[in-house]
Amino acid sequence: MKKNWKKVLVGTLCLVGFLLLLVKGNQFEKVSLISTEGQSYEKAVVTKITKDNLAEDGNRYGTQEVRVQVKSGAYAGEEFDAVNPSGSLFGMENCEVGSRVIVIVSSTDDNAVVTVYSKDRTMAIYLFVLFFCLVICIIGGKKGVKAIASLAFTGVCIVYLMFPLMYRGISPIGITIVVVILSTLLTLWLLGGVSKKTVSAVVGTVSGVVVAAVAAVVFGKAAGITGYNVSDIETLNYVAQNTHIKIGQLLFSGIIIAALGATMDVGMSIASTIQELHERSPQLGTKELFVSGIRVGRDMMGTMANTLIFAYVGGSLSTLVVNYAYNLSYNQLINSYVIGTEIMQGLSGTLGVVLTVPITAAVAAVLIGKKKIVKEPLMQDIYDGADDYEEPETDGEYGEDV
Incomplete structure:
Protein backbone atom coordinates (compact mmCIF):
# COMPACT_ATOMS: atom_id res chain seq x y z
CA MET A 1 0.00 0.00 0.00
CA LYS A 2 2.81 2.40 0.85
CA LYS A 3 4.47 1.71 -2.50
CA ASN A 4 1.17 2.29 -4.30
CA TRP A 5 0.63 5.56 -2.49
CA LYS A 6 4.14 6.64 -3.40
CA LYS A 7 3.54 5.80 -7.05
CA VAL A 8 0.25 7.70 -7.06
CA LEU A 9 1.89 10.69 -5.37
CA VAL A 10 4.82 10.76 -7.77
CA GLY A 11 2.52 10.34 -10.76
CA THR A 12 0.23 13.13 -9.56
CA LEU A 13 3.14 15.50 -8.99
CA CYS A 14 4.54 14.74 -12.46
CA LEU A 15 1.14 15.32 -14.05
CA VAL A 16 0.60 18.60 -12.22
CA GLY A 17 4.10 19.77 -13.14
CA PHE A 18 3.53 18.87 -16.79
CA LEU A 19 0.20 20.71 -16.90
CA LEU A 20 1.75 23.80 -15.29
CA LEU A 21 4.51 23.69 -17.90
CA LEU A 22 1.91 23.53 -20.69
CA VAL A 23 -0.03 26.47 -19.23
CA LYS A 24 3.11 28.55 -18.73
CA GLY A 25 4.45 27.74 -22.18
CA ASN A 26 1.25 28.84 -23.92
CA GLN A 27 0.88 32.18 -22.14
CA PHE A 28 1.80 34.47 -25.02
CA GLU A 29 0.15 36.29 -27.90
CA LYS A 30 0.75 35.26 -31.47
CA VAL A 31 1.70 37.84 -34.05
CA SER A 32 -1.04 38.24 -36.64
CA LEU A 33 0.56 37.27 -39.96
CA ILE A 34 -2.63 37.59 -41.99
CA SER A 35 -5.78 39.59 -41.42
CA THR A 36 -8.78 37.38 -40.54
CA GLU A 37 -11.00 40.14 -39.19
CA GLY A 38 -14.61 39.55 -40.21
CA GLN A 39 -13.79 36.13 -41.67
CA SER A 40 -14.76 32.73 -40.30
CA TYR A 41 -14.94 29.12 -41.47
CA GLU A 42 -18.35 27.58 -40.83
CA LYS A 43 -20.19 24.35 -41.53
CA ALA A 44 -22.96 24.47 -44.12
CA VAL A 45 -25.25 22.28 -46.24
CA VAL A 46 -25.94 22.81 -49.96
CA THR A 47 -29.69 23.34 -50.46
CA LYS A 48 -29.77 24.26 -54.17
CA ILE A 49 -27.59 24.36 -57.29
CA THR A 50 -28.31 27.73 -58.85
CA LYS A 51 -25.78 27.48 -61.69
CA ASP A 52 -23.83 24.38 -62.65
CA ASN A 53 -20.51 24.35 -64.51
CA LEU A 54 -20.76 20.93 -66.12
CA ALA A 55 -19.75 21.10 -69.78
CA GLU A 56 -20.92 18.85 -72.63
CA ASP A 57 -17.65 16.92 -72.57
CA GLY A 58 -18.34 15.85 -68.98
CA ASN A 59 -15.72 18.12 -67.40
CA ARG A 60 -16.29 21.09 -65.13
CA TYR A 61 -14.91 24.51 -65.94
CA GLY A 62 -15.02 27.77 -64.02
CA THR A 63 -17.09 28.05 -60.86
CA GLN A 64 -20.29 26.55 -59.58
CA GLU A 65 -22.98 28.70 -57.95
CA VAL A 66 -24.91 27.15 -55.06
CA ARG A 67 -27.17 28.08 -52.18
CA VAL A 68 -26.09 26.95 -48.74
CA GLN A 69 -27.58 26.95 -45.27
CA VAL A 70 -25.00 27.85 -42.63
CA LYS A 71 -25.02 25.47 -39.64
CA SER A 72 -22.57 27.14 -37.25
CA GLY A 73 -21.36 30.56 -36.20
CA ALA A 74 -23.15 33.88 -36.05
CA TYR A 75 -25.17 33.17 -39.21
CA ALA A 76 -26.37 29.69 -38.21
CA GLY A 77 -29.72 28.84 -39.82
CA GLU A 78 -29.47 31.50 -42.57
CA GLU A 79 -29.17 30.77 -46.30
CA PHE A 80 -26.71 32.44 -48.65
CA ASP A 81 -25.77 32.26 -52.29
CA ALA A 82 -22.19 31.01 -52.53
CA VAL A 83 -19.54 30.39 -55.16
CA ASN A 84 -17.79 27.02 -55.42
CA PRO A 85 -14.40 27.38 -57.23
CA SER A 86 -14.32 23.61 -58.02
CA GLY A 87 -10.53 23.55 -57.79
CA SER A 88 -8.17 20.74 -56.91
CA LEU A 89 -6.92 22.46 -53.74
CA PHE A 90 -9.66 24.99 -53.09
CA GLY A 91 -13.41 24.48 -53.15
CA MET A 92 -15.33 21.24 -53.73
CA GLU A 93 -15.07 19.34 -57.00
CA ASN A 94 -18.81 18.84 -57.38
CA CYS A 95 -21.43 20.22 -55.03
CA GLU A 96 -24.79 18.45 -54.92
CA VAL A 97 -27.95 19.13 -52.97
CA GLY A 98 -27.35 17.84 -49.45
CA SER A 99 -23.54 18.06 -49.67
CA ARG A 100 -21.93 19.05 -46.39
CA VAL A 101 -19.30 21.71 -46.93
CA ILE A 102 -17.09 24.22 -45.12
CA VAL A 103 -17.67 27.80 -46.22
CA ILE A 104 -15.74 31.02 -45.74
CA VAL A 105 -18.06 33.73 -44.39
CA SER A 106 -16.62 37.20 -44.96
CA SER A 107 -18.81 39.75 -43.20
CA THR A 108 -18.66 43.53 -43.42
CA ASP A 109 -21.26 45.57 -41.60
CA ASP A 110 -24.56 43.81 -42.38
CA ASN A 111 -23.37 42.06 -45.55
CA ALA A 112 -21.83 38.58 -45.81
CA VAL A 113 -20.03 37.01 -48.76
CA VAL A 114 -19.91 33.20 -48.70
CA THR A 115 -17.47 30.98 -50.61
CA VAL A 116 -17.22 27.20 -50.53
CA TYR A 117 -13.86 26.29 -49.00
CA SER A 118 -13.90 22.48 -49.05
CA LYS A 119 -15.90 19.36 -48.35
CA ASP A 120 -16.78 18.88 -44.68
CA ARG A 121 -14.39 16.06 -43.74
CA THR A 122 -14.85 16.34 -39.97
CA MET A 123 -17.07 13.28 -39.54
CA ALA A 124 -14.93 11.13 -41.85
CA ILE A 125 -11.80 12.03 -39.87
CA TYR A 126 -13.46 11.36 -36.50
CA LEU A 127 -14.80 7.99 -37.64
CA PHE A 128 -11.48 6.91 -39.08
CA VAL A 129 -9.64 7.89 -35.87
CA LEU A 130 -12.26 6.03 -33.82
CA PHE A 131 -11.88 2.94 -36.01
CA PHE A 132 -8.10 3.15 -35.65
CA CYS A 133 -8.35 3.32 -31.85
CA LEU A 134 -10.86 0.47 -31.67
CA VAL A 135 -8.71 -1.85 -33.79
CA ILE A 136 -5.63 -1.16 -31.66
CA CYS A 137 -7.55 -1.59 -28.39
CA ILE A 138 -9.31 -4.79 -29.51
CA ILE A 139 -6.16 -6.45 -30.82
CA GLY A 140 -3.75 -5.03 -28.24
CA GLY A 141 -6.01 -5.16 -25.19
CA LYS A 142 -4.55 -3.17 -22.30
CA LYS A 143 -1.34 -2.67 -24.26
CA GLY A 144 -3.40 -1.16 -27.06
CA VAL A 145 -5.08 1.29 -24.69
CA LYS A 146 -1.69 2.28 -23.34
CA ALA A 147 -0.39 2.73 -26.88
CA ILE A 148 -3.27 5.11 -27.68
CA ALA A 149 -2.59 7.01 -24.45
CA SER A 150 1.10 7.39 -25.26
CA LEU A 151 0.28 8.53 -28.80
CA ALA A 152 -2.12 11.15 -27.43
CA PHE A 153 0.53 12.30 -24.95
CA THR A 154 3.08 12.70 -27.76
CA GLY A 155 0.57 14.71 -29.79
CA VAL A 156 -0.08 17.01 -26.83
CA CYS A 157 3.68 17.48 -26.32
CA ILE A 158 4.18 18.41 -29.98
CA VAL A 159 1.22 20.79 -30.31
CA TYR A 160 1.13 22.40 -26.86
CA LEU A 161 4.79 22.21 -25.80
CA MET A 162 7.13 21.94 -28.76
CA PHE A 163 5.37 24.38 -31.10
CA PRO A 164 4.83 27.16 -28.50
CA LEU A 165 8.43 26.97 -27.25
CA MET A 166 9.74 27.00 -30.82
CA TYR A 167 7.54 30.04 -31.47
CA ARG A 168 9.11 31.81 -28.49
CA GLY A 169 12.63 31.29 -29.79
CA ILE A 170 13.74 28.07 -28.08
CA LYS A 370 22.85 -8.68 -13.17
CA LYS A 371 19.28 -9.52 -12.24
CA LYS A 372 19.07 -12.59 -10.02
CA ILE A 373 16.50 -15.15 -10.99
CA VAL A 374 15.08 -17.01 -7.96
CA LYS A 375 14.24 -20.50 -9.12
CA GLU A 376 11.10 -21.80 -7.42
CA PRO A 377 11.34 -25.45 -6.24
CA LEU A 378 9.70 -27.94 -8.52
CA MET A 379 7.28 -30.55 -7.17
CA GLN A 380 9.73 -33.33 -8.04
CA ASP A 381 12.37 -31.64 -5.84
CA ILE A 382 9.89 -31.63 -2.96
CA TYR A 383 9.12 -35.33 -3.43
CA ASP A 384 12.81 -36.19 -3.62
CA GLY A 385 13.47 -34.38 -0.35
CA ALA A 386 10.61 -36.14 1.40
CA ASP A 387 12.69 -39.31 1.80
CA ASP A 388 15.18 -37.42 4.01
CA TYR A 389 12.47 -36.07 6.26
CA GLU A 390 12.64 -37.15 9.94
CA GLU A 391 10.05 -36.66 12.65
CA PRO A 392 11.28 -34.30 15.39
CA GLU A 393 11.93 -35.75 18.78
CA THR A 394 9.24 -34.99 21.31
CA ASP A 395 9.09 -35.02 25.05
CA GLY A 396 6.38 -34.39 27.55
CA GLU A 397 2.76 -35.20 27.89
CA TYR A 398 1.70 -32.94 25.07
CA GLY A 399 4.43 -33.90 22.67
CA GLU A 400 6.27 -30.56 22.72
CA ASP A 401 9.27 -30.33 20.45
CA VAL A 402 12.60 -30.82 22.18
Missing part, protein backbone atom coordinates in the same frame (compact mmCIF):
# COMPACT_ATOMS: atom_id res chain seq x y z
CA SER A 171 16.07 25.92 -30.19
CA PRO A 172 13.88 23.56 -32.28
CA ILE A 173 16.49 20.79 -32.10
CA GLY A 174 16.85 21.12 -28.32
CA ILE A 175 13.11 21.19 -27.56
CA THR A 176 12.50 18.32 -29.99
CA ILE A 177 14.99 16.16 -28.11
CA VAL A 178 13.22 17.05 -24.84
CA VAL A 179 9.88 16.02 -26.34
CA VAL A 180 11.46 12.79 -27.61
CA ILE A 181 12.71 12.00 -24.10
CA LEU A 182 9.30 12.72 -22.52
CA SER A 183 7.45 10.68 -25.12
CA THR A 184 9.89 7.79 -24.85
CA LEU A 185 9.74 7.73 -21.06
CA LEU A 186 5.93 7.66 -20.93
CA THR A 187 5.45 5.24 -23.84
CA LEU A 188 7.97 2.67 -22.65
CA TRP A 189 6.89 3.07 -19.01
CA LEU A 190 3.29 2.30 -19.98
CA LEU A 191 4.36 -0.73 -22.01
CA GLY A 192 7.10 -2.12 -19.78
CA GLY A 193 6.60 -0.54 -16.38
CA VAL A 194 9.49 0.58 -14.20
CA SER A 195 12.12 -2.07 -14.94
CA LYS A 196 15.64 -2.57 -16.20
CA LYS A 197 14.16 -3.51 -19.57
CA THR A 198 12.42 -0.13 -19.80
CA VAL A 199 15.57 1.75 -18.76
CA SER A 200 17.57 -0.08 -21.43
CA ALA A 201 14.99 0.69 -24.11
CA VAL A 202 14.84 4.37 -23.11
CA VAL A 203 18.62 4.77 -23.21
CA GLY A 204 18.84 3.01 -26.57
CA THR A 205 15.96 4.98 -28.10
CA VAL A 206 17.17 8.40 -27.00
CA SER A 207 20.73 7.57 -28.04
CA GLY A 208 19.56 6.45 -31.48
CA VAL A 209 17.55 9.63 -32.00
CA VAL A 210 20.51 11.80 -30.95
CA VAL A 211 22.75 9.87 -33.35
CA ALA A 212 20.28 10.56 -36.17
CA ALA A 213 20.27 14.27 -35.34
CA VAL A 214 24.08 14.50 -35.19
CA ALA A 215 24.44 12.56 -38.45
CA ALA A 216 21.96 14.87 -40.19
CA VAL A 217 23.73 18.01 -38.97
CA VAL A 218 27.18 16.69 -39.99
CA PHE A 219 25.94 15.59 -43.42
CA GLY A 220 24.14 18.90 -43.87
CA LYS A 221 27.29 20.90 -43.18
CA ALA A 222 29.37 18.69 -45.47
CA ALA A 223 26.84 18.85 -48.32
CA GLY A 224 25.91 22.50 -47.80
CA ILE A 225 22.30 21.65 -46.94
CA THR A 226 20.59 23.74 -44.28
CA GLY A 227 17.06 24.37 -43.16
CA TYR A 228 16.97 27.31 -45.57
CA ASN A 229 17.07 25.06 -48.63
CA VAL A 230 13.51 23.73 -48.34
CA SER A 231 10.77 24.35 -50.88
CA ASP A 232 8.63 26.63 -48.68
CA ILE A 233 11.53 28.83 -47.56
CA GLU A 234 9.83 32.05 -48.70
CA THR A 235 6.90 31.45 -46.37
CA LEU A 236 9.26 30.44 -43.57
CA ASN A 237 11.35 33.59 -44.05
CA TYR A 238 8.22 35.71 -43.70
CA VAL A 239 7.33 33.84 -40.52
CA ALA A 240 10.88 34.27 -39.17
CA GLN A 241 10.74 38.01 -39.78
CA ASN A 242 7.69 38.35 -37.56
CA THR A 243 8.39 35.70 -34.90
CA HIS A 244 11.34 34.25 -32.99
CA ILE A 245 11.21 30.86 -34.72
CA LYS A 246 14.64 29.57 -35.74
CA ILE A 247 13.58 28.18 -39.09
CA GLY A 248 17.05 26.89 -39.98
CA GLN A 249 16.70 24.07 -37.42
CA LEU A 250 13.20 22.92 -38.38
CA LEU A 251 14.46 20.50 -41.01
CA PHE A 252 16.65 18.67 -38.50
CA SER A 253 13.89 18.68 -35.88
CA GLY A 254 11.69 16.90 -38.39
CA ILE A 255 14.34 14.24 -38.87
CA ILE A 256 14.45 13.65 -35.11
CA ILE A 257 10.67 13.24 -34.87
CA ALA A 258 10.58 10.95 -37.91
CA ALA A 259 13.25 8.66 -36.46
CA LEU A 260 11.58 8.38 -33.03
CA GLY A 261 9.03 5.68 -33.88
CA ALA A 262 11.48 3.31 -35.54
CA THR A 263 14.19 3.70 -32.88
CA MET A 264 11.66 3.18 -30.08
CA ASP A 265 10.43 0.00 -31.76
CA VAL A 266 13.95 -1.38 -32.11
CA GLY A 267 14.99 -0.35 -28.60
CA MET A 268 12.03 -2.00 -26.88
CA SER A 269 12.31 -5.16 -29.02
CA ILE A 270 16.00 -5.66 -28.24
CA ALA A 271 15.54 -5.00 -24.51
CA SER A 272 12.56 -7.38 -24.32
CA THR A 273 14.49 -10.08 -26.18
CA ILE A 274 17.46 -9.88 -23.83
CA GLN A 275 15.23 -9.98 -20.77
CA GLU A 276 13.38 -13.03 -22.10
CA LEU A 277 16.66 -14.80 -22.86
CA HIS A 278 17.95 -14.09 -19.37
CA GLU A 279 14.80 -15.36 -17.69
CA ARG A 280 14.84 -18.54 -19.78
CA SER A 281 18.57 -19.11 -19.39
CA PRO A 282 19.83 -17.28 -16.28
CA GLN A 283 23.25 -18.86 -16.68
CA LEU A 284 23.97 -16.68 -19.73
CA GLY A 285 26.52 -13.97 -19.00
CA THR A 286 26.63 -10.36 -20.10
CA LYS A 287 28.68 -11.15 -23.19
CA GLU A 288 26.31 -13.91 -24.34
CA LEU A 289 23.27 -11.68 -23.83
CA PHE A 290 24.91 -8.85 -25.78
CA VAL A 291 25.79 -11.13 -28.70
CA SER A 292 22.25 -12.54 -28.76
CA GLY A 293 20.82 -9.02 -28.80
CA ILE A 294 23.05 -8.08 -31.72
CA ARG A 295 21.98 -11.17 -33.66
CA VAL A 296 18.32 -10.36 -33.18
CA GLY A 297 18.97 -6.72 -34.04
CA ARG A 298 20.62 -7.64 -37.33
CA ASP A 299 17.36 -9.12 -38.57
CA MET A 300 15.55 -5.93 -37.61
CA MET A 301 18.01 -3.53 -39.22
CA GLY A 302 17.01 -4.40 -42.77
CA THR A 303 13.29 -4.01 -42.24
CA MET A 304 13.62 -0.83 -40.19
CA ALA A 305 16.00 0.69 -42.72
CA ASN A 306 13.45 -0.01 -45.43
CA THR A 307 10.70 1.46 -43.24
CA LEU A 308 12.38 4.85 -42.98
CA ILE A 309 13.65 4.97 -46.55
CA PHE A 310 10.23 4.02 -47.94
CA ALA A 311 8.53 6.55 -45.68
CA TYR A 312 10.66 9.41 -47.00
CA VAL A 313 10.30 8.22 -50.61
CA GLY A 314 6.55 8.02 -50.18
CA GLY A 315 6.41 11.53 -48.76
CA SER A 316 8.29 12.98 -51.74
CA LEU A 317 6.97 10.65 -54.43
CA SER A 318 5.28 13.45 -56.39
CA THR A 319 8.53 15.41 -56.61
CA LEU A 320 10.50 12.33 -57.64
CA VAL A 321 7.99 11.46 -60.36
CA VAL A 322 8.16 15.02 -61.71
CA ASN A 323 11.95 14.84 -61.83
CA TYR A 324 11.72 11.52 -63.65
CA ALA A 325 9.23 12.90 -66.15
CA TYR A 326 11.51 15.85 -66.96
CA ASN A 327 14.36 13.37 -67.59
CA LEU A 328 16.89 15.38 -65.61
CA SER A 329 20.55 14.47 -65.95
CA TYR A 330 22.27 12.56 -63.15
CA ASN A 331 24.54 15.44 -62.14
CA GLN A 332 21.63 17.84 -62.00
CA LEU A 333 19.44 15.43 -60.06
CA ILE A 334 21.95 14.16 -57.50
CA ASN A 335 23.14 17.68 -56.68
CA SER A 336 19.71 19.24 -56.26
CA TYR A 337 18.65 20.35 -52.80
CA VAL A 338 15.52 18.20 -52.90
CA ILE A 339 17.36 14.94 -53.53
CA GLY A 340 20.15 15.86 -51.12
CA THR A 341 17.62 16.60 -48.38
CA GLU A 342 15.80 13.30 -48.92
CA ILE A 343 19.08 11.36 -48.83
CA MET A 344 20.08 13.16 -45.63
CA GLN A 345 16.75 12.40 -43.96
CA GLY A 346 16.61 8.76 -44.97
CA LEU A 347 20.20 7.81 -44.22
CA SER A 348 20.57 9.74 -40.95
CA GLY A 349 17.34 8.27 -39.60
CA THR A 350 18.38 4.78 -40.64
CA LEU A 351 21.81 5.28 -39.06
CA GLY A 352 20.09 6.16 -35.78
CA VAL A 353 18.01 2.98 -35.96
CA VAL A 354 21.04 0.80 -36.73
CA LEU A 355 23.10 2.19 -33.84
CA THR A 356 20.15 1.79 -31.47
CA VAL A 357 20.72 -1.98 -31.68
CA PRO A 358 24.23 -2.19 -30.15
CA ILE A 359 23.53 0.60 -27.63
CA THR A 360 20.36 -1.04 -26.34
CA ALA A 361 21.94 -4.50 -26.40
CA ALA A 362 24.94 -3.30 -24.37
CA VAL A 363 22.87 -1.46 -21.76
CA ALA A 364 20.34 -4.28 -21.45
CA ALA A 365 23.04 -6.95 -21.17
CA VAL A 366 24.73 -5.06 -18.35
CA LEU A 367 21.57 -4.17 -16.42
CA ILE A 368 19.42 -7.26 -16.98
CA GLY A 369 22.36 -9.65 -16.80
